[in-house]
Amino acid sequence: MRKRPTTIICALGAVLVLTTACGQARAGTALPKGDDAAAYVGGKFETAMNKLQDVIADQRDVTTSSDNYFRFDEKYAHSVITSARTGSPESRVVHNRSQKNPDDVLDTFTPADGALEYMYLGPVFKGAAPTSWVSMPKPEGGLTMKCAFAGILTACKMADAVALSYNADKKTVKGAKVGKDGKTELTADVSFDAFLTRPVEQLPPSIKNQITPELRKAVIPTKILLNPDGSLDQMVMEAKFEGGGHKVELRYDFRFTGKASAQDLPKLPDPAQITALPDKAAKDALFDKIAEARGN
Template structure:
């Protein structure tokens, strides 16, 4: 008889065993369904107007080149005001905070000293039009959407080893192995061309360990990806950790900056130039 995967549900009287799920194809189908449900539920949860706060730490090392930053995402209100802060963990001067007040036709960006040459003021405003875009388009949610899409892609391609277990509080933990190839193709981390060159085809087929935790209601609480891959004299290290935190309050949001502290970008050409120059800084170009 093959090994079984046990899902254990707890109760106040000391816990009781849940249904035993066979290992292999049946377990794969169960976990695949769980991931699919999680993706569907995520879109529903993120589209809701309830207060939400999360952090996502992203660390990538290719040989001796490192990137280490934390994104904090906050939404409050109905309709929501949204703030996401992208801060380097290696350089306190390297940060960008993006703030969209509910109903505003502009989004404000607060630039850290590393980006001082991009504008004469620390704040920049850019026209905001969210029509037709899904929740994953917003920078505060982009990475977690891509992380889950990476898992889904690996599952659909048959590349992921799957396990599931229930915890005493009723939450569920899912694990899978996703390929570096899927991770890069889903653009969880966007690497410049010079950083991609040392990553061979063989390295791209290696796996990244992934763990997802759902609360007792099936909502996403945490997702973590870790991998250390070597080949051809090169090494890539991946550490991604997304966590849902306690709900924020209005005090978590900044105040709208006065006009004299804001550089207003109004044309597509101005916006494109702004992001092109920012990309030169962030990509090391």
């Protein structure tokens, strides 16, 4: 299994350590801020990083939601991605819904059994395949590459952007507090440059080429909310800023939303209603048609 990037390990390592330490804190009290927070968190990274794989793996039988909004001047993208992962061996489903066009729907279903995964194509993709459902070989590596799962991909990239900003400036970490509900809230200022580098949002060249060095220096306030048991509850990035004659607005809200079960998984149609894509070339051709239908 390929080793996870160190930057992601560091970011969620900070989360783990703060949770452990905050478990002894009185609800409603603040933990270190500013320079003290940076030193406190930074000193604990090395001991926490080896726990990251286990923390991700422990988030089993869960549902997630990721509300992703990005605006550059008058152009914007807004989607809500929900997912469920359940069972042992595990099955996964991801629902991708555009908030601009209700016909822009993509569902991906990866059952635990068999060598195939399935995709449902919404009305906007009519003609991309002979049928609304397609099948394709499961990705190489199966379900072992945790952050390759679209249900948690946004959270992984957000965490990576936090770590990238922290490694560039230890004062990125602003503070942490324990709420009356026992949840721990970690706050950080993430640079727009880190957001783009990871990238949390994959922007088309027509927009990326207009982003100035001034814009890249902008700060994105980020909140990481942890449950009393140390599991991740929510991660939010939200900002509005402008520079170089352009305006940017973004909000990325990832959260675990509940307990998943077999009822969250779809039922496949009759095999005659499923178009088989035999190999990677056929899959790539489909995604080219999907991008074309979206105007990308």
